[in-house]
Amino acid sequence: MRYGMSEVAVVGVGQTAFTRACGVSIKELCFEAFREALEDAENLQPQDMDGSIICSAPEYDKQRSPAGAIAEYLGLNPKPTFYAEAICASSTTGVRIAYGLIKSGLHDLVAVIGFQKMSELSSTEVQERMGRGADIMWESPFGLSMPAGYALFARAHMQKYGTTEEQLAKIKVKSGKYSVLNHKAIFQREVSLEEILNSRVIAAPLKFYDCCSNADGASCIILASAEKARKITDTPVWIRGLGSASDSLSMANKANLTGLNCAVEAARQAYKMAGIEPKDVDVAEVHDCFTIAELMAYENLGFCKPGEGGKLIEECQTYIDGDIPVNIDGGLLGKGHPIGATGGSQVRTIVLELRGDAGKLQVKGAEIGLVHNIGGVGLYGNVIIFSR
């Protein structure tokens, strides 16, 4: 066997379209993703699940304790349900917890449902919450937003390695090229390099098209024990490695401003557990909430050396036919970023790629896939490695 023993597999995946305003309730949004995942898992029924983990960022919800409301609506009572939160990394944190629950023998079939309905709040309410995403005592009082946080990384990366705004823009060009082929993506238009470079400044050097957009959406990943998985499907996708790490919330306390230390550490753990190296990865989904975030991910995951991310995109090595295809579904920049649903959407894409079910976005012969999902400005990092 090429990898260590795996005892947990993904047996079903589902995702709603990611949209600006879904026009339905959070329960209905989750139902759509759950129903699709059940169908994908050879028509499992809600009562086959023996537990569920509901993932979102609670500050966007009106419903208190959404796990209860959603589990009821999805027909998951009386099986246990609970809530997992790590902002934008919530649903891969849910997958990690599900892995532990299954591996321990407590459960053998768990649904991880991630969602966010960002249109539930007015844009002023969203901006107010954004202000409290930084350290509220020492950093929020200066007016720190997510784009500004990543812009501080972008400037430092440019200074240290000579990375250019044009290289960052090329990441968005790639994203647009693939998101138009993904009917579940919010962004259904290709954008030219000029349009990206001339878009309005949000937090210099990051411009409008360097940033992903808020969205409504839900995702569902059904995980099973080996025994159960083999009974359910002929095409299980196995979890081979998991890594998880954290870094300081404060911008000032980040030891590294040209990469995300939480991603480097999570990747190290995941590669070690899977017994593989970065060059063995055939397809990756990385957390490109901003163009600079994807560029740093190339380096932090070892797809290139630190400082060579700009060169990697210039040479188109992260395109579908490159050395390491990245975000072939459009990524967050193309799909939109419904916070709690994003990690599950990344897992779904990798599962489809490894099963050969990715259609127009299929990376030929992909056997090993990787998901990199980050919460906050490099605050929480999850890396998960999958194979057929």
Place this chain on the structure above:
Amino acid sequence: MGFEKFGKISYTSETKVKDFVNYLEKGKIMATQCRMCKKIYFPPRMDCSNCLSVDRMNWREINNEWTLITYTTAHFAPTGFEDDTPYMLAIAESAEGLKLFARLSKDVSEDQVKLGMKLKLTPVKLPNGKIVYEFKPLGE
């Protein structure tokens, strides 16, 4: 109560380091230093995560010479800061190895800003009776 005076918009009122604001109003920028293990904290704190001592800190003035590590110009702001845009946010490192996030003074124009430039931290009184600090070029 006491700390709510810090910053244009503050989200914290109760803390063991509220005296920081009183010092700031007197023009002093203070760090804390653990009496047990000597570790220096800035922003200040009263709980030592290094040796787990509680309330065994001394206040001490910082060495006010900073080097700019990175910055951004925000053209888009969280609720309550909209009127300030554009404003520059920066991270700098002090001569004694402390790191801090704060705004760069509006007195500095963006084309004067260079990574590596020397800065000092200065208290700024805000119109609404609040107080904060910001980075200014050293020597001004």
